[in-house]
Amino acid sequence: MSFCPCCSRPLNSCSSSASCSCEADLGAHRPFMTRAPSSALDVLARSVHIITNGNAEAREMQVDGTRRISAALREYEAASLQLPTGSGKALALLSAAAERCLNGERVLISTESLSLQKQVLEKDAPVMQQAVRELAGVDLGVAVLKGTNNYLDPRKLIAAGCLLAGLEDEPHSVDALITSVQKASRSRVNDQDLQGADWRLLRSLVLWGLLQYQAPDAPGDRHSCGLTFTTAEWAHVSATSAEATGADDYWLTPKVVSARERVAEADIVVVNHTLLAIQAAKGVPVVSGNINYGVFHHILVDEAHALPDEVRKQGAAEVSASRVHGVSRALKGVMAADEQAVFAHEGRQLADALSNALRGTLGRDEQLRLQEDENPLGTLSDVLPAWARKAGKAIAGSKASVNGRTALAAMRAEGVVNDFCAAVASVSQHRSGEARYLESGDWGVAAKSSPVDVAMKLRHNLFTRTDELTGAPVALGVACVSATLPTGFPVQVGIAAQTVEYESPFTEAHERSALYIPSGITHRDALLTSGRFDTSRHALWATGQIVELTSANGGSALILAATAKAGQAYVKALRERTNLTVHSQWDADAASVVSVWREDHSSVLVGTRSMMTGIDAPGETCSLVVLDRIPRKPGNPIDDARVESLMERGLDRWAAANFVYVADAALLEEQAKGRLVRAKSDRGVFACLDPRLLKYPRGAFPSYPEPARKAYMKPLYAFGGRFTELADATEYLRSRTP
Numbered sequence: 001m002s003f004c005p006c007c008s009r010p011l012n013s014c015s016s017s018a019s020c021s022c023e024a025d026l027g028a029h030r031p032f033m034t035r036a037p038s039s040a041l042d043v044l045a046r047s048v049h050i051i052t053n054g055n056a057e058a059r060e061m062q063v064d065g066t067r068r069i070s071a072a073l074r075e076y077e078a079a080s081l082q083l084p085t086g087s088g089k090a091l092a093l094l095s096a097a098a099e100r101c102l103n104g105e106r107v108l109i110s111t112e113s114l115s116l117q118k119q120v121l122e123k124d125a126p127v128m129q130q131a132v133r134e135l136a137g138v139d140l141g142v143a144v145l146k147g148t149n150n151y152l153d154p155r156k157l158i159a160a161g162c163l164l165a166g167l168e169d170e171p172h173s174v175d176a177l178i179t180s181v182q183k184a185s186r187s188r189v190n191d192q193d194l195q196g197a198d199w200r201l202l203r204s205l206v207l208w209g210l211l212q213y214q215a216p217d218a219p220g221d222r223h224s225c226g227l228t229f230t231t232a233e234w235a236h237v238s239a240t241s242a243e244a245t246g247a248d249d250y251w252l253t254p255k256v257v258s259a260r261e262r263v264a265e266a267d268i269v270v271v272n273h274t275l276l277a278i279q280a281a282k283g284v285p286v287v288s289g290n291i292n293y294g295v296f297h298h299i300l301v302d303e304a305h306a307l308p309d310e311v312r313k314q315g316a317a318e319v320s321a322s323r324v325h326g327v328s329r330a331l332k333g334v335m336a337a338d339e340q341a342v343f344a345h346e347g348r349q350l351a352d353a354l355s356n357a358l359r360g361t362l363g364r365d366e367q368l369r370l371q372e373d374e375n376p377l378g379t380l381s382d383v384l385p386a387w388a389r390k391a392g393k394a395i396a397g398s399k400a401s402v403n404g405r406t407a408l409a410a411m412r413a414e415g416v417v418n419d420f421c422a423a424v425a426s427v428s429q430h431r432s433g434e435a436r437y438l439e440s441g442d443w444g445v446a447a448k449s450s451p452v453d454v455a456m457k458l459r460h461n462l463f464t465r466t467d468e469l470t471g472a473p474v475a476l477g478v479a480c481v482s483a484t485l486p487t488g489f490p491v492q493v494g495i496a497a498q499t500v501e502y503e504s505p506f507t508e509a510h511e512r513s514a515l516y517i518p519s520g521i522t523h524r525d526a527l528l529t530s531g532r533f534d535t536s537r538h539a540l541w542a543t544g545q546i547v548e549l550t551s552a553n554g555g556s557a558l559i560l561a562a563t564a565k566a567g568q569a570y571v572k573a574l575r576e577r578t579n580l581t582v583h584s585q586w587d588a589d590a591a592s593v594v595s596v597w598r599e600d601h602s603s604v605l606v607g608t609r610s611m612m613t614g615i616d617a618p619g620e621t622c623s624l625v626v627l628d629r630i631p632r633k634p635g636n637p638i639d640d641a642r643v644e645s646l647m648e649r650g651l652d653r654w655a656a657a658n659f660v661y662v663a664d665a666a667l668l669e670e671q672a673k674g675r676l677v678r679a680k681s682d683r684g685v686f687a688c689l690d691p692r693l694l695k696y697p698r699g700a701f702p703s704y705p706e707p708a709r710k711a712y713m714k715p716l717y718a719f720g721g722r723f724t725e726l727a728d729a730t731e732y733l734r735s736r737t738p
Contacts, residue, residue: 038102038135040070044095046131048088061502062088065481068500069096073298073477078463078495080304081481084504085674089481090120093300094128094268096479101140101267102132105297108287112273112303112310113614114223114591117144120270120302143266144259145287147274151259152209152220153239154252159404160236161206163193170404172251178210197232205229209237213252220255228588242415243408264293273303273310280462281315281451288476289465297476299463303613304480305667308492311454312638315434317426319377319384320358320446321351327388330416333409335394346387354380358445362438369637370436376447381428385421392417433457437637452641459494484670486663507718509677513684514721516729518545520691520701533692533702535629539566542628542689543573545726549626549687552730555580555602557624558615560672562631564608570628571606580604585611597621612672623684624733625676630690630704630712632665639664654707662708670715685733686719694724 044066048058058066065083072079073096083089097107111117125142132140158170158177165180166188186199194202204227212220222234239245247257263269271287276299279286288296301307328347331340354377361376362368370376377384391413398410427436427447433456436449451457464473478495490497504510520527526541527533539561550557559574561567564586571584581603583593590607594615597605601621605611609631615622633639639660646656669688676686692704693712703709723729 038099038132040066040095040099042135043098043128043131044091046135047091047095047127050127050130058091059088059505061505062092065089065500065502066092066095069093069300069479069481070099072479072497073100076297076475076477078478078490078497079480080485080490080495080497080499081479082485082499082501083481083483084502084506085483085678086505086680087483087502089302089483090116090124091128093302093479093481094120094124097268097298097300098128098132098140100298100477102136102138106266106295107268107298107300108276108296109268109270109300110273110276110302110307111270111614112306113610114272115594115616116303116614117270117272118223118591119616125268125270140268141262141266142268142270143262144270145263145275145293146221146223146259146272148241148244148256149238150222151254151256152212152237153243153245153256154213154254155245155250155404156239156243156408157206157209157213157237158252159408160202161210162404163189163236164199164203164206174210174213174252178207181206181210195232195235197236198230201227201229202233202236205233205237212255216258218255219259221259222589223591226592228592230588239408240412240415242418243411260292269293269296273301273307274314276301276462277307277310277314280311280454280457283457283461288462295465295468298478299476300479301481303482304493305482305485305489305671306613307458307480308454311457312451315451315454315457317423317449318446319354319420319423319427319448320444321355322443322446323420323423324351324354324384327391327416327420330409330413331391331394333406334398334413335391339394343387343390350380350384350387354384355444358438358447362440362445366440367637368438369640370430370438370447372430374430374436375428376436376438377424377428381424384424388417388420435638435641439637448637450638452638453645455492455494457494463494483674484667486667487659504718506677506680506682509680509682510718511720513677513682513686513719514723514729514732515716515719516549516685516687516723516726517693517716518689518691518726519694519724520696522725523691524701527691528701531702538629538689539563539569542566543570545687545689546570546626546628547573547577548726548730549624549685549733550574550580550604551578552733553624553685555604556620556622557604557626558611558617558622558675559604559606560612560625560627560675561606561608562627562629566628567606567608574604574606582606609668612668612675615675616678617675619679619682622675622678623682623736624687625672625684626687626689627669627672628689630665630688630693631668631672632661635661658707658711662711666711666714669712673715683736685729686716687729688716 041063044058048056065081068081069079069092093109097109100107111120121144129140132138161177161181162170164184167180171177181203184203189199208225208227212218244256245254275286287293324347328344331343335343357378357380358376375381395410395414398406401407426449430436433451433453434449435452439446439448463476463478465476467474480493485499489499523541527537546559559570561570568586571582574580574582581600583597583603583605585593585607587593590610597603598617598621642660643656646659647653673686676684692702693709695703704712
């Protein structure tokens with residue numbers, strides 16, 4: 001694809017020729033622009049006017065935030081803003097982005113959660129676009145880019161349809177396959193081929209997918225599907241980037257290709273943190289710098305607090321016996337049967353050798369940090385990749401097969417082999433800025449690695465681009481915003497800025513709401529073992545508290561658990577012991593579950609860390625938020641390495657541990673607390689069922705160490721009412737229940 005040399009936009013979406021000069025005449029690039037480019041503040045003011053029908057103006061903090069973001073982008077510098085919930089972060093970002101687009105530049109906006117991404121695309125962006133049309137006579141394009149596996153893959157979709165219909169040969173007609181799938185019988189498909197998928201759910205999903213391919217403009221992405229399904233069904237109709245159908249590989253154009261074409265033509269592109277994190281962690285141009293999308297001049301990150309951890313997650317690698325067996329399984333159907341049997345036999349021997357080597361190094365410990373000169377795999381670091389690459393010839397042959405399922409299996413196997421070899425290299429040798437460790441789990445011992453300090457990865461791989469003409473590095477304009485940002489956040493993400501903090505616009509709403517923290521003295525026997533707080537007993541005790549609180553509130557609750565095991569126990573108890581409708585993050589796709597919960601105002605939603613951020617449900621739908629306990633992570637090699645990195649910069653171990661473990665937990669707690677009050681009219685109860693937050697007489701009940709306790713309590717002082725006894729909290733809830 002060719003791009004305009006002056007504006008960096010794809011020529012098929014740019015009115016200028018390859019020899020145009022947009023710098024000399026902006027009108028040559030945008031012949032429909034009727035007035036001079038508007039400022040970010042103009043766009044913000046008009047957007048608020050549209051939303052409120054002229055009855056309100058932008059909030060002072062929203063105006064100031066927009067001004068600061070705009071100023072940073074104008075100079076290709078960075079801004080870090082802590083804009084509280086309800087301050088209008090999305091419109092501030094979009095208004096600043098619009099200003100740059102009206103000056104011939106392009107902008108990436110990233111969100112952590114799908115719910116916020118949907119809000120930006122369906123609620124905020126259309127308002128901004130209308131404002132720009134009214135101000136400048138310009139239609140700014142906004143598109144969304146998601147990971148490849150979020151879209152229906154045509155080759156896998158057709159293969160899934162043939163599987164259900166019992167067809168050996170693929171029909172080259174969507175209509176014909178729809179008819180065959182509609183007539184399909186469960187008896188035609190064996191359980192092994194379903195790979196854990198439910199036949200009825202898969203059949204419905206395949207029929208929906210085929211209809212998507214009948215409509216050229218249909219998005220065909222996971223989150224536009226209103227059906228109930230699980231990851232097992234979606235895996236049959238979607239593809240990883242390694243196995244995805246290319247633009248010219250098949251008789252149907254993949255939906256992801258159509259989405260990418262829209263991205264290449266858009267002024268503003270909305271992505272999620274995962275895509276940016278992959279680019280930062282692996283140094284590959286997933287979005288910025290990708291020649292298929294053109295040049296982006298600015299990156300705006302909403303919910304920015306979550307980006308560093310996502311980079312660590314995407315940069316993580318693992319080698320274990322289970323992964324060795326996974327390579328063997330991936331080659332089934334790709335190699336000839338006798339060849340695959342030999343390959344699998346060798347794999348079992350190597351898996352046993354790997355397990356013995358890792359267990360011998362780990363001993364009886366659960367985790368072990370590896371030293372810089374330590375190679376936990378020994379000679380296996382050469383033997384394992386050599387074994388995996390033996391499959392190369394078979395993979396190449398099967399990729400060329402006319403049988404769609406065989407070709408798909410080969411592409412999937414190729415990805416598995418490449419990822420495995422990369423993981424072996426990552427865990428075998430020390431790299432600066434990464435932690436390597438051994439960890440024991442349900443499936444044996446694994447050697448793992450993960451980035452620790454991600455600032456340099458973000459700065460060099462994401463926040464800098466290469467100039468197409470000179471090859472020199474060029475800084476992008478960067479704005480990081482969130483309702484909560486940890487201390488020292490700019491340093492964590494490698495930007496030169498100081499965080500600007502704004503006060504919440506919902507002070508009165510918090511004063512009208514209440515906080516419940518149960519007294520530990522009342523519940524000593526249920527929570528203490530030998531005088532120490534017993535987290536293994538906490539979930540059982542918290543279950544009773546949660547049932548009482550949600551019943552008193554008549555539902556309308558969000559229950560947030562520190563662990564998945566505890567969360568699932570709460571779901572079971574609520575469904576068995578109340579008549580409330582209970583939704584959970586384990587029921588279906590998270591975005592779909594949240595959407596149903598929002599519409600069902602008296603229902604209960606249960607989730608874990610992923611639901612502590614990004615959920616917006618003002619009003620009675622979420623008038624009770626329960627956090628079962630402070631979500632502090634247990635000690636782990638990655639965060640221990642972060643602590644050591646801070647100690648090398650001069651902090652003592654206690655301060656460094658607080659900076660990492662306590663600060664991370666306090667950030668999540670504040671995000672969870674922010675789910676309650678989303679508008680000035682909101683009112684309710686935030687319950688944190690962690691008695692360690694309170695101070696007690698010596699020996700009465702264990703509290704958190706005082707520095708940690710103060711950090712955890714800081715965001716909770718905003719509430720006007722406070723209760724420490726369940727009876728008082730439930731009485732309050734009943735008194736305010738309509």
